[in-house]
Amino acid sequence: MSEKVFSARELRLRITDLEYKDLSPEAYKQEVERIYFEETGEALPAEMEVFTTKQSDAISQDSEYKGTAIRFHSEENEIDEVYIVSEGTQGLNDWLYNVEALVAGRSFVQVEEADNFMDEALDHFQYEYDSNKGSYDVPIIGLGHSQAHNTNATAYLVHDKFTNVYGVNGAQLNYYQLFRADPQFEQYLKEKYPILETDRDKIIDLNTDELKQHAINFYKDKAQNIEQDFSKQDPLYGVKDFRGLFSLGKETVHETNANYPGISDMFGKIDDDYLQQLQKIAVIYTKGSEKGDKMHVVDELLGVDTKFFRDFKLHHYATKNFQLLQNVRALDAALPEALEPIYQITDNKESILSELQDAGYISTEQKATLMDSFENIEKEIQAIESLVNDMKVARDQNHEGMILTEVIVDAHSFYKLQGALESLAEELEDFPAEEFEALLDSLGKSHGIGELMESLSNDKRKYVGTELYIKNTKGSKDIWISLSVTGRICGLGKLKLLAKEEKIEKFKNKLESKVYEVFEEQRTRANTAVDYMEANPNLDREFLYPHGFSPSFNRTITRINVHEEIPRFKDTSLDMTEHIHKLNASVEKGHSLIQQYRETVESLFKEEDNIAEQIDFMEGMYING
Amino acid sequence: MDSKTIRITERVFDLEDYSDVKRSLERIREDLIEREHDFIKNFHNLMIDENQKGKVIDHLGESTLEVASQNLNLLLDLEECIEEVIAELTEEVNNMNRFTMSITYTEDKPTP
Numbered sequence: 001m002s003e004k005v006f007s008a009r010e011l012r013l014r015i016t017d018l019e020y021k022d023l024s025p026e027a028y029k030q031e032v033e034r035i036y037f038e039e040t041g042e043a044l045p046a047e048m049e050v051f052t053t054k055q056s057d058a059i060s061q062d063s064e065y066k067g068t069a070i071r072f073h074s075e076e077n078e079i080d081e082v083y084i085v086s087e088g089t090q091g092l093n094d095w096l097y098n099v100e101a102l103v104a105g106r107s108f109v110q111v112e113e114a115d116n117f118m119d120e121a122l123d124h125f126q127y128e129y130d131s132n133k134g135s136y137d138v139p140i141i142g143l144g145h146s147q148a149h150n151t152n153a154t155a156y157l158v159h160d161k162f163t164n165v166y167g168v169n170g171a172q173l174n175y176y177q178l179f180r181a182d183p184q185f186e187q188y189l190k191e192k193y194p195i196l197e198t199d200r201d202k203i204i205d206l207n208t209d210e211l212k213q214h215a216i217n218f219y220k221d222k223a224q225n226i227e228q229d230f231s232k233q234d235p236l237y238g239v240k241d242f243r244g245l246f247s248l249g250k251e252t253v254h255e256t257n258a259n260y261p262g263i264s265d266m267f268g269k270i271d272d273d274y275l276q277q278l279q280k281i282a283v284i285y286t287k288g289s290e291k292g293d294k295m296h297v298v299d300e301l302l303g304v305d306t307k308f309f310r311d312f313k314l315h316h317y318a319t320k321n322f323q324l325l326q327n328v329r330a331l332d333a334a335l336p337e338a339l340e341p342i343y344q345i346t347d348n349k350e351s352i353l354s355e356l357q358d359a360g361y362i363s364t365e366q367k368a369t370l371m372d373s374f375e376n377i378e379k380e381i382q383a384i385e386s387l388v389n390d391m392k393v394a395r396d397q398n399h400e401g402m403i404l405t406e407v408i409v410d411a412h413s414f415y416k417l418q419g420a421l422e423s424l425a426e427e428l429e430d431f432p433a434e435e436f437e438a439l440l441d442s443l444g445k446s447h448g449i450g451e452l453m454e455s456l457s458n459d460k461r462k463y464v465g466t467e468l469y470i471k472n473t474k475g476s477k478d479i480w481i482s483l484s485v486t487g488r489i490c491g492l493g494k495l496k497l498l499a500k501e502e503k504i505e506k507f508k509n510k511l512e513s514k515v516y517e518v519f520e521e522q523r524t525r526a527n528t529a530v531d532y533m534e535a536n537p538n539l540d541r542e543f544l545y546p547h548g549f550s551p552s553f554n555r556t557i558t559r560i561n562v563h564e565e566i567p568r569f570k571d572t573s574l575d576m577t578e579h580i581h582k583l584n585a586s587v588e589k590g591h592s593l594i595q596q597y598r599e600t601v602e603s604l605f606k607e608e609d610n611i612a613e614q615i616d617f618m619e620g621m622y623i624n625g
Numbered sequence: 626m627d628s629k630t631i632r633i634t635e636r637v638f639d640l641e642d643y644s645d646v647k648r649s650l651e652r653i654r655e656d657l658i659e660r661e662h663d664f665i666k667n668f669h670n671l672m673i674d675e676n677q678k679g680k681v682i683d684h685l686g687e688s689t690l691e692v693a694s695q696n697l698n699l700l701l702d703l704e705e706c707i708e709e710v711i712a713e714l715t716e717e718v719n720n721m722n723r724f725t726m727s728i729t730y731t732e733d734k735p736t737p
Contacts, residue, residue, distance in 0.1 A: 559729035
């Protein structure tokens with residue numbers, strides 16, 4: 001292994017997890033520094049540069065591929081390396097890509113995007129691609145979780161630019177996907193299976209054990225540069241030997257949740273034919289989804305375009321009867337093969353769902369809901385099959401053409417067929433995905449990096465999710481403390497108190513300019529007015545008008561005597577000095593609290609643990625970050 | 626000519642309204658509350674779980690709660706205080722702009 005900065009497993013896992021936090025480049029760098037210090041007790045040994053897909057011109061902002069490139073460089077420490085951290089599966093679209101790429105083995109869009117992003121990032125860091133060597137003159141290390149491992153590892157096999165690839169709970173390589181993505185592997189397989197020269201889709205009918213072995217042999221030289229960590233309870237680990245998938249490189253399996261056995265045993269009980277049908281359904285689903293709504297999925301499921309049936313009206317019997325005959329025959333011919341994988345799934349629903357229930361992944365109620373849904377889909381498909389058969393038989397028996405009563409009976413069947421097609425589409429639309437979501441949630445934790453990190457805990461260090469806690473070294477009772485939280489309390493706490501102080505100052509200034517000064521200005525204005533009126537009484541004759549004196553009378557005001565006593569500021573309750581004082585005191589209390597925390601944490605550890613220095617470092621990172 | 630004196634009360638300047646000042650002070654107070662919450666939230670997750678707490682840690686938790694409660698109460702009081710100060714400012718200013726005064730004048734016959 002060539003890397004010098006993220007050389008420890010824990011570091012690589014935590015940096016991989018960081019990709020999900022969607023941080024700004026500055027915050028990202030700060031987190032990398034923090035994690036590195038927490039894990040090693042030292043500051044980063046090199047300068048760090050970060051380039052993300054958000055800054056990329058090569059990757060569209062709508063793209064599902066997301067990643068961060070980190071460059072470390074230090075002449076002094078002889079460090080020069082680049083990490084490409086690809087983001088794994090998160091949203092629904094990513095899971096659709098999972099179905100397409102990982103199960104159906106069709107899409108490799110993200111693989112190409114990862115490669116393009118790598119080129120752009122390396123160019124950004126001013127490295128040049130050496131076309132003679134076919135690589136960059138710097139180690140490039142790929143980190144990826146879930147689907148991102150498939151992306152990085154596939155990019156490595158196809159483009160050969162990574163030096164090492166590390167995966168955690170990763171989706172495995174897929175030889176169907178590689179057949180489409182890697183021209184050299186495609187050529188290799190075509191030489192082994194000439195039928196692929198004429199029909200590439202025939203690959204799905206080839207012997208899977210043979211294909212897997214070919215893939216492993218073809219890429220064996222790269223295996224030493226791929227390393228993976230797995231949670232035994234991760235569902236992706238459970239399906240790592242699914243049709244089309246194969247693993248390459250060193251694997252370390254961790255028991256992360258002893259409450260569940262993991263689903264690998266369950267999949268081990270399912271025979272290959274069943275998995276093949278499941279894969280066909282995945283391909284069908286993918287093709288249908290690519291075209292738009294669920295009616296396209298129905299078309300792909302049934303193997304024909306049902307638009308003709310959906311648009312057919314009664315009066316079309318007069319004008320489109322021949323086309324109807326052709327379409328009925330086509331549908332009837334296509335149905336048996338098209339429905340075989342669906343029946344395989346629905347026939348086995350009880351055993352699959354029971355396995356999931358027995359393993360504790362779904363409840364009895366959830367199983368019942370899923371059973372109902374599968375049964376409804378099966379019922380609609382059976383109805384379609386039966387109606388099409390009736391219509392076909394009616395036509396086969398009436399070579400001379402149908403008489404009116406037969407047309408009416410046929411039209412009735414046809415009307416029901418249209419209804420069944422609609423119902424099937426609705427059933428697919430209404431499929432209780434939330435029941436699967438609940439199942440995915442329970443499996444999701446084992447798929448995440450946090451649970452695996454927790455399994456790496458020992459009697460001195462413990463991970464909660466991806467946060468590190470260390471055990472006190474003084475006192476008889478075990479107390480687990482997060483130094484990074486302590487650093488955050490001290491560093492961020494002080495920054496927050498500083499911000500609070502600024503706000504209090506702003507409040508005070510506003511109070512002075514908008515209350516105290518305004519009061520004084522108004523007071524001065526009133527006093528000036530009084531003085532002026534008393535000094536120039538005859539200028540204010542308008543005061544007399546509202547009191548019944550006509551302007552036609554000639555009056556002279558000889559004296560004005562204002563009786564008002566204009567209040568002074570100290571006579572009012574406007575002064576908020578005491579409140580401001582209390583607010584400032586609350587800031588001081590905050591500082592005392594921080595100090596108290598710090599001293600308490602320090603008191604839990606022996607002096608030689610250098611806890612104070614570590615807290616200082618963390619605190620400084622937050623304050624200076 | 627006889628002089629006469631009347632006593633009148635007149636508004637010398639228009640009424641003043643300080644509700645915009647109140648709003649701006651209130652906004653700063655709300656910012657302060659937000660910062661207070663941020664500050665207290667910062668103290669979470671120091672330890673893995675509550676069961677680990679011994680006397681020392683319990684004391685820290687209590688201190689945090691006490692400081693949080695005092696500071697938030699102070700900011701709640703501040704709302705009332707802003708209300709009172711702006712009400713008083715408005716009243717004082719509008720009162721000082723209305724004078725009660727004695728006017729002494731002399732009167733001639735109207736010109737035919």
